[in-house]
Amino acid sequence: MAKFRLDKFKPIVALGVFLVAWWIVPTLSKSFLPFVRVSFTEFQAPAWIVSSYLDNLENFWARRSHSKIELIEAGQELARQKAFYQLLDQRNKILETEVMRLESILDMPSRREFRYEVARVVRRDLSAWWQQLVIRKGEDYGITAGAAVIFAGGVVGRVVEVNAFTSRVELISSPNFRMAASFEGDIRPVVYQGVPQSGFGRPTGEVRDAPQDLVANTQDPLRLVSTRLGGTFPPGLMIGSVSWLEPGSTGIFQAGTVQLDKRLLSLQEVSVLIPLNPLNYDRDVP
């Protein structure tokens, strides 16, 4: 009679022991698994950073192939734009001074100020399960978890994980993303939330708790912008446009689909807003 072979159960026993250990270890040491995760993430980071720099190098050599005439024309265009933005900057400074004067007269509380940190996008993870970006700046540039991320077209999302040299950003289109918003020209707050993406057409989101008197149509879509509420985003940043509102599930407020900027799917560079005076919830919240 053939001997009963116990060794064939070794993989199952090893798997069982490992799964039990994986379940028990976090209860004994809360920092062990985060440490393992951070270690593996940091180990991978250089490969992504190198690939990002190689991408930059590729762009550099691609640009070098342009003729001198093209470069001169591009330089002239840039000079025109620079002159235009210098004028806007002067006007902006005058308006800021005026706002500060009025605020001091009215004795208004100070606004949150941000430092802008421009970062290259290293990787895009846009799938049915997650909508995230990895950017090439982390703790080395003072990026903090929860910081707002924006681009030329408006809101990009929020930093959810900060590593030594990279950070992970949750996109505004992700179902895990939610923020306070308002319609342009209307101070009443509404709720914006990301929704699962179909993968076809522009990215979309959802707006809820919109007042009944607001009317949106395709000819004159409403612009959804950020508000000061929540303290993460400065007010007035574009989120998307709403071309249809209908009664929500409660019947008291309206809800609708928000059309987001298509450029969100192909971002190359973003700005992280790092608060100069971070909120202290023990001190600032009444």
Add this chain to the structure above:
Amino acid sequence: MFLDPRVIILFAANALLLFLCLLVNSSLAPLSLYLLLLGPMLVLPALYLNHRSFFLCTLLTGLWVDAALPATFGLFTCGFLVVGTLIAMARIRFRAEHNYHPILLAHIANFACLVLLTVSQGLHTLSSPAFWLQLMTTALLSHAALLIVAPWFFNLQRLLFELCHVDTEPDEFPML
């Protein structure tokens, strides 16, 4: 030898596949397409290595994938070990030296990863038709890509065995 050198080769090949896959996904993002090619990472370690080396290789691969993807940490570590152990337990039924069975196993393991991700990450979005549309697109595209990627990947792993002068045959007598 305490550590089979093939563990390092297979793990490095898995890390390379993940890196390339994420690079392609990053480029495909403007088209809203996504590839999930995790299945091939589980096959040859389970078919070639003894159970101790298989466990080490799959554990490292799982931790590597968990750190790279925004899923719950431990999902792939535990998931890979479960799927890999099932393959290892039944390895006598498969011919590791040709590509037919490994490709079949890669498709099954990849589908298991898709289901695992959907159950763990997308439970709150299951009611959305948009989610299912994108999931179907991802699944079809990934399995179509696997038809090309899996044979290349298995041949690459075997080529690395030869280049590194390590044993090119599956380890010890297969388990029942």
